Amino acid sequence: MVELEQVRMHLNESAFEPSRLVAEYVAKYISKLNLYSIEELEREFTRKLSSYVGLPEEYVSTFPSSTEALNAAIRYIRSRGLRLVTVWPSFHGLLDQVRMEGVDIGFIQLTPENFELDLVKLAREGSPDKALYLPNPNNPTSNLLFNDKDTLEFLLRRFGLVIVDEAYYEFSGYTVADFVREVDNLIVVRTFSKAFSIAGARVGYAIASQELTQRLMENTPMFSIATPSLAAALGALEDIDYMKKVVEKTIKLRDDLRKEVLGLGLYAPVSKTNFLFIKTPIPGRYIAKQLAQRGIRVRGYDFEEIRNYVRVSVSRKENNLAFINALSDILKTL
Ligand SMILES: Cc1ncc(COP(=O)(O)O)c(C=O)c1O
Incomplete structure (x- = not known):
């Protein structure tokens, strides 16, 4: 058993x-x-994944992480000469690659405090030569940005391409994957990293x-997922019951943790993910630094709009408790 030095609540990893x-x-x-690759393993994985997704194999492409799936989407956007638009705050992990690929990016602010989509602004910004990226649920704000067909159809009509990042799909239970049968301007991205x-x-x-x-796979190297990773993902898919238990336990721990946070007088939007986005009375970076000194890592931000927030991944009960106690101590010193 490997012992870790710090409590990791900063990267939205699974606590299990x-x-x-x-x-x-x-x-x-x-x-x-x-061997470079094992065809039998690749075939079995593709078959199992397509059955999990509920769509034929031709609708699914695999990548070494959803970050790489997003990178493939960004390369596709560049090849079509589209501009990219995303909401803000949203997943900043995307930004480096966007810059590296030289794709033009614009931001549409979510509504303040409750971080909802501003459909008027989206309608105004929408255009056939723009691609829209939406994490749903959103990182770092933790809420679902939409959960209805009408909103998706509206976005698909307004934008040339819509990318919905469902990294936390198993926690939210809401997906738009089925729509790819009907439209050809929708990409849904998911990961094995969370649930x-x-x-x-x-x-x-x-x-x-x-x-x-086909277009997404065109610019992706062969054998890009290492055999142990593919085997790990197949093993994970073979045990859906275990994944569901992880999700159930995480949701319970998350909701308990949120109650504690609210009990400290702090605000955190209702989360549909494995993390909480917590408003802090002073810059989140400062709180994160103080927590790190106590061995607990959480995420603070330099971005102006979310300066007074920390993003905290749900961990095991004892870690969540340690976090609450440390946070409560820090608040008392302010
Ligand atoms: C919304 C979102 N998309 C993508 C990723 C990246 O996931 P992966 O580990 O598959 O690269 C994350 C990770 O935190 C995320 O929150």
């Missing part, structure tokens, strides 16, 4: 170890590491129309 089957599948395929508890394996996937799936 992977399913037993993950270790089993990795062990099973490790003796084949002399499936294998962030270190780096496996993600995209769901899109057959033609769009």
Whole structure:
């Protein structure tokens, strides 16, 4: 058992170890590491994933992390000469790649405090030569930005391309994946890093129309997912019950943690993810630094609009308690 030095509540990782089957599948395929790839494993994984997604294999493409799936989408956006628009605050992990690819990006502010979509602004900004990126639920704000067909249809009509990042789909229970059968300007991106508890394996996937799936795969190198990672993801898919238990436990821990946070007199939007976005009376960076000195890592931000927030991943009960106690102590010193 590896002992970690710090309580990790800063990267939205799962607080639970992977399913037993993950270790089993990795062990099973490790003796084949002399090979670049194992077709049988790839076929089985693709089959299982397509069944999990509920769509034929032609609609699904796999990548070494959802970050890489997003990068493929950004390359596609550049190849079509589209501009990118996203809401703000949203997933800043995307921004470096966008800059690296030289894609023009614009931001549409979410409504203050409750971080909802401003449909009037979106309507105004929408255009066929723009791609819209929406994490749903949103990171870092933790809420669902929409959960109805009408909003999606409105966005698909207004924008040339819509990318919905469903990294936290298993926690929200809401998906737009089925729409890829009907439209060819929608890409849904998902990951094995959160509910499936294998962030270190780096496996993600995209769901899109057959033609769009082809385009996404065009610029992706062969054998890009390492065999142990593919085996880990197959093991995780073979144990959906375990994933569901992880989600159930995380949601319970999250809602308990939110009650404690509200009890301290702080605001946190209702979360549909495995983390909370907590408003702090002083800059979140300062709180994060103080917590780090007590061995607890959380995320603070330099971005002006979310300067007074910390993002805190749900952890195990004892860690959540340690976080609340430390936070309460820090607040008393202010
Ligand atoms: C909204 C969102 N998209 C993508 C990612 C990246 O996930 P992956 O580990 O698959 O690269 C994250 C990770 O925190 C995320 O929050």
